[in-house]
Structures are given as structure tokens and as C-alpha cells.
Amino acid sequence: MISFDKKSWVASAQGSIFPIQNLPYGIFSTAQKTPRIGVAIGDKILDLYELALHQLIDLNPEIANQNSINSFMALGKEKTNAIRLQIASLLEMGNDLLTNHSNKADFFVEMDQAKLHLPIKIGDYTDFYSSRQHATNVGIMFRDPANALLPNWLHIPVGYHGRASSIVVSGTPFHRPKGQIKPVESEPPIYSESKRMDFELEVGFVVGQATELGQTVSTKDAEKYIFGLFLFNDLSARDIQQWEYVPLGPFLGKNFASVASPWVVPIEALDAFRVAGEDQNPKVLPYLEFEGAKNYNIELEVAIAPENQEETVICRSNFKYMYWNMCQQLAHHTVNGCNLNVGDVMASGTISGPEPHEFGSMLELAWKGTKPIQLKDGTERVFLKDNDTCIMRGFAKKDGVTIGFGDCTTKVLPAKS
């Protein structure tokens, strides 16, 4: 951990969501620079390729000169954590190695001058369903209010295999999907654009260490496999989803696009924000037992900005509300011997808190269309309209330090004709 009393000589880092305690990894390019690994500090990006070229960090420059962080993650935590501390040292107040260096102009770019790319070459993507409040809300709306949770939910971190090809970086718009929907219960389905376009507020993590087929990761070792976290919008077309999901679960209602924030926050940067999750009752099976605080206090918010209008924050939730933690998710995912690869992404599932303003989807916030959400421009929403922009943000705050994630933004474009 980088101690909270440390400060960077990069002035904009103070009070920023990218202070010296954060140092998240991303892939950036500029007019002069091809895509490569960068680290966010204040309003700047530190170019790891240039640092490596000049031997200011202990890294093969070719590992940094790539369009994903996969090879970097594959170096292993011992190596990447050592590099993280070298970077922190170079940025720390009092260290003038970079400012006095003859190549100093090459080390930084202004973040607003850079293009940010999807930082991970994603192999497989798994989506969990680990918020009790979310699963309960959905159960009340679509099944039986008296038995909202399905019988397996308190025993299994429920998940499904999603689609990696359509995961895009923040700032990428998507077209409203089309498909089969069934607007009238008693009539046959129709082919239509989705009328119920929704977001799902989630946190994703990326696997930084591979396993062999047949190997199981314990909850105790799971954090060694979790390289870092980012925000994740699991876009969902509720009407397509509702008609298709029985019996095998989500398919075309989900796989047209999902959006990831551009910076991967190392799990080490979040160590000070650990909190205990809710007590798990009934007792879980031994392979899901764990020790210590495995949840994280990360404030989350979602805003909607209609075209050319200011945004309205419509949801404030928190990653701490997860019933199943990431270590349990990873232990469960591998309990049958399913192997992991570097670059696999796992998402939390919609994160809903207990209060109505903490619900992590429009389905829940507007309660299946019955409670329209008021926006500042005077309009109402029950689902996303064309040209709406959806913005997710995440912050872990303590003792005057904020570890931020950077926005996870996308815009709904009209359906393609």
C-alpha cells in the first residue's frame, strides 16, 4: 500500500481521483504515440513505455509498448507491485529524477489530449448476480414477492458466461438493439427495437494470473489472481431478456454491448477500503468460507444526461453491498476445475443497496415502469431514451484521499435501420 500521507509533486494529483495512492493502469495513444500502457496521475498520464526505455522502472519496454495490459499483468504480482512502488517513488514529492531528466518532455501526456482504449484483451467474460437486494427486487417484480430469492441463491454465487467481443471502453456509444420482444402477453412475439433499454451498475475485475485445467482457487488465494477493478455497465434490453431468458438465461438481451471504464485500479490501491460484508446465513459450504474483510467500500453513482442537457444523478449505491465477494466468486468459478486465463473479466452483477435510490438499474429505480424517474430538464424516464448518455462513477474515500475509477460512459444511439 502507498501510505496516505504521501503526496506527489504532480500538483493536479492532490485532491484528484488519481492521487499517488491510486496509480491505475490504462492504454492510451496520442497523435504522436501509438497505444501503450499509461498510469493516471492527476490530470496527466505517465508513459510507462518511455519510463522503461530510459530504465527508470524495472520493465522490458516491449511489455509496455502494447495495446493491452495483459502481458504486464502476466508478469505476476511480485513484479507488478514492485513496479507500482517504483512509479510511486518517481512521482513522490521530493523526487526530481523525472523533472530533471533530459527526456522529461516524453514522460507525460495531458489526459485530455489522449485517446483511451480498452485496457484489457478480454478472453472470457463472466457475469455474476451477487447483490442480494438486486436479486430480491427482480424476484419480487417477476416472480413471487413471498419467495423472491430462488432456492439456490444463498448457497451459490450465481453467474453465467457472457460475451467478450462486445465489451467496449467508456465513451463508445451503442445502437439500440433489435430482436424478439413480446409486448402483449397474450399475443405472439414481434421483431422490434428494444423499448426497455437499461443499464446495470456493476464493478468488474480482471484476472492477472492463469490456472491449469482442473485447478481450484481457494478463497484464501483468490486475491493473488485479481489484478484490478474497474466500473462496468452491463447494458440490458429488458424486453428481449424477458422473452428469451427461460430456460438458459441471458443471451441477446445482454451481448450487444457492455461498457468498461478505461482505468484498471490495482486491488492493492483499495486495501484501505476493505469492509466486512453482510453475515452469510445459511452457512456456506466450506469452499466458500473465507477470513477477513473481503468487501470494499466504494461509492458508486449513475447519472443520465439527455441530449444537450445537464446530467441528473439517479442512483447512489456502494460496492460494499455485495453478498458474495470477489474471492468467493473466483473460488466458485474454479471449484469444478474451470481454468482461468490472464485477461478474463468477471463482473459483480447489478449492485443495489437497500434504499430505493440505491437500486442499480432503471428496472428497479422506476420499478418496472411504475415509478418514473424525474430528470432536471423536466422530462421523465422509465428506461433509457435514444441519445441519452449514461455515466457511472466510483470513488473510494478516506482520510482526505479519493481513489477514483474514471467515468464509465456510453450513449444510446437510435437503432440501425
Ligand code: CA
Ligand atoms: Ca448483469
